Amino acid sequence: MKIVFMGTPDFAVASLRALLDADFDIVGVITAPDKPAGRGQKISESAVKRFAVEKGLKVLQPVKLKDPDFLKELKSLDADIQVVVAFRMLPELVWNMPPKGTINLHASLLPQYRGAAPINWAIINGEKRSGVSTFFLKQEIDTGDLLFAEELDIEEDDTAGDLHDKLMVIGAGLLVKTLKAIEAGKYKEIPQNTHQENELKKAPKIFREDCLISWDRPVKDVYNLIRGLSPHPAAFCHLKDKTLKIYSATAEEKEINDKPGSVLTDNKTYLKFACRDGLISVLELQLEGKKRMKVDEFLRGVRL
Known part of the structure; x- marks a missing residue:
């Protein structure tokens, strides 16, 4: 044949x-x-x-x-x-x-x-x-x-x-x-x-607008978006007026008082974003103009 x-x-x-x-x-x-x-x-x-x-x-x-x-x-x-x-x-x-x-x-x-x-x-x-x-x-x-x-x-x-x-x-x-x-x-x-x-669920081509993170959504949905777009094209948000791509993260469902999109960090080891019903803890990321890196390495060079 x-x-x-x-x-x-x-x-x-x-x-x-x-x-x-x-x-x-x-x-x-x-x-x-x-x-x-x-x-x-x-x-x-x-x-x-x-x-x-x-x-x-x-x-x-x-x-x-x-x-x-x-x-x-x-x-x-x-x-x-x-x-x-x-x-x-x-x-x-x-x-x-x-x-x-x-x-x-x-x-x-x-x-x-x-x-x-x-x-x-x-x-x-x-x-x-x-x-x-x-x-x-x-x-x-x-x-x-x-x-x-x-x-x-x-x-x-x-x-x-x-x-x-x-x-x-x-x-x-x-x-x-x-x-x-x-x-x-x-x-x-x-x-x-x-x-x-x-x-039937469809699987259309991924466009840039599909990759933008909405922090007011349930934390599980945001976590799945990050996983589903890693390593390419990568989910992103905006930080300091620059695009921040997130490649890896963990999700924590909990009651929070912070407004969705709020940044929580000790400027040393962790960087978290508030969602509707929990927190996304970023593990690996890339800020516009920088290389891809682990969160602790990122925080050594950026003050939030």
Whole structure:
């Protein structure tokens, strides 16, 4: 079974590596074009491209997925099936090209958390369980017939980064399982249950306004927001008219008299913010113009 793999970030590299380790025939890898990044605007390659080149795989980097030259080259690979992991939306003439279709690995238990940021929103919403799903691509995003899924618990102190790394590993294993089942013809397509569409939780792209902390919310909600946006893009507030990103914190539910947003500190070891019903104690942070650091190091250089 000849496979074309499509992906861009580290999350996808784990799946590509697992497919190679399982001796699948990867006839081509589609990934994002190289682009300038960082202060020096040096040309940066995607994690998938770096890994694919290291393994001697054929790499295509189309700017536009409907480009005739790209479509001609993709067709010439004569893939039986395409696999998508953390890539962009595909036009129908791409996902419908191979005879066995195109499957996608998604970092949620579908149909819950369809969209671009399922890992972030699961933690922001205080979920206790998450997982990965494989499904056949269809026209609307993340709506195709399900193939397999695997669940895992979200720990109380898991960040989006922690959950990302866990799902990356089990997702790679689930993808291998899925492709072996398809190759053997031993799988069942299960339509996604959408009869309660209004009860489905979405996972849209995270924007800057989603990251701003509202201290007048319950402390648990603020804690989940901080976890769900760490390490990237990071929840933030304003301190001394500068942006303060918070990467790690603890939450304490208690009755307080302080106004939400009030700062409590001894200027040595702790920095706390008052919420509606408790306190957020900051552990790791970054003030605009400074590096990321632990709270005690921060307080040695800033007087509050």
